[in-house]
Amino acid sequence: MEKFWDFKSKNYPTAMDEYGLVTPTKVLTKVKDFGVDFKSKSVLDIGCGTGLYSSIISKEADNILGVDISSGMLGRFEEFIQLNQIKNIELKKTDFKEFDAKEQYDIVLCAMTPAISSFSDLDIMIDLAKESCIYVSFSKDRHSPIMDDILTKLGYPNKMKNKFFDTKEYINSLGYETKEEFFEHNWSQEGTLDEIANDVLQHLSLRDIKIDISKIKELLKDYENDGKIIRETFSTIGVLVWDKN
Numbered sequence: 507m508e509k510f511w512d513f514k515s516k517n518y519p520t521a522m523d524e525y526g527l528v529t530p531t532k533v534l535t536k537v538k539d540f541g542v543d544f545k546s547k548s549v550l551d552i553g554c555g556t557g558l559y560s561s562i563i564s565k566e567a568d569n570i571l572g573v574d575i576s577s578g579m580l581g582r583f584e585e586f587i588q589l590n591q592i593k594n595i596e597l598k599k600t601d602f603k604e605f606d607a608k609e610q611y612d613i614v615l616c617a618m619t620p621a622i623s624s625f626s627d628l629d630i631m632i633d634l635a636k637e638s639c640i641y642v643s644f645s646k647d648r649h650s651p652i653m654d655d656i657l658t659k660l661g662y663p664n665k666m667k668n669k670f671f672d673t674k675e676y677i678n679s680l681g682y683e684t685k686e687e688f689f690e691h692n693w694s695q696e697g698t699l700d701e702i703a704n705d706v707l708q709h710l711s712l713r714d715i716k717i718d719i720s721k722i723k724e725l726l727k728d729y730e731n732d733g734k735i736i737r738e739t740f741s742t743i744g745v746l747v748w749d750k751n
């Protein structure tokens with residue numbers, strides 16, 4: 507898992523890339539409309555990645571702890587912190603499953619991260635929050651024409667599970683009232699045949715699909731144009747917000 511995210515970190519947008527901030531900005535604006543106030547608060551960002559969410563929140567919060575399993579992601583976030591001389595963000599490299607929290611945080615956020623992947627992870631997340639929790643994830647099946655095509659040709663179902671509605675049901679079953687909103691979230695990645703084949707290989711291995719890279723290259727050949735392949739992904743993400751009290 508760590509290797510996969512280190513690999514993804516090379517092309518993952520950072521807070522220095524305007525396009526990377528578009529969806530987080532929309533999500534956080536809605537979160538504030540829902541009544542969450544980051545001003546002078548302590549925040550835990552679980553699976554913070556390159557800091558797309560924390561970089562925005564840090565303008566208001568008192569302090570933020572970002573935890574992430576990937577040194578590649580954290581390295582890129584650290585670059586942004588140093589460059590902008592941000593003083594209120596601390597980073598910790600850890601698998602959230604082994605996170606030894608020393609304190610609670612006013613607000614706990616997790617966005618688009620498998621760090622929170624079970625009900626017991628959600629229980630821990632809730633225990634760590636004093637005031638509010640924010641959960642962001644895919645809320646509809648992701649659709650990526652190239653990946654869908656490759657999976658179909660290899661004979662695998664092309665549905666990615668998303669846990670948004672299971673999460674909502676679970677949180678409600680605990681007695682918390684949730685607020686929610688949905689956003690279109692699309693992105694594209696351009697690369698050479700080798701680069702995209704490597705990316706597809708990593709995604710397939712995450713699903714325990716073992717295949718030779720030469721086979722992937724063969725399947726990708728049809729998508730090559732002027733030595734480049736554009737891999738697009740279309741998705742909808744949802745944000746769930748709930749107060750502890």
Ligand SMILES: C[S@@+](CC[C@H](N)C(=O)[O-])C[C@H]1O[C@@H](n2cnc3c(N)ncnc32)[C@H](O)[C@@H]1O
Nearest residue numbers: 511553554555574575576579601602617619621
């Ligand atoms: C898609 S990125 C999302 C990053 C950031 N939250 C965002 O929305 O831009 C997923 C992040 O979760 C991190 N991650 C995955 N599993 C994790 C775990 N078990 N513990 C901590 N971080 C994890 C990855 O390293 C990666 O940075």
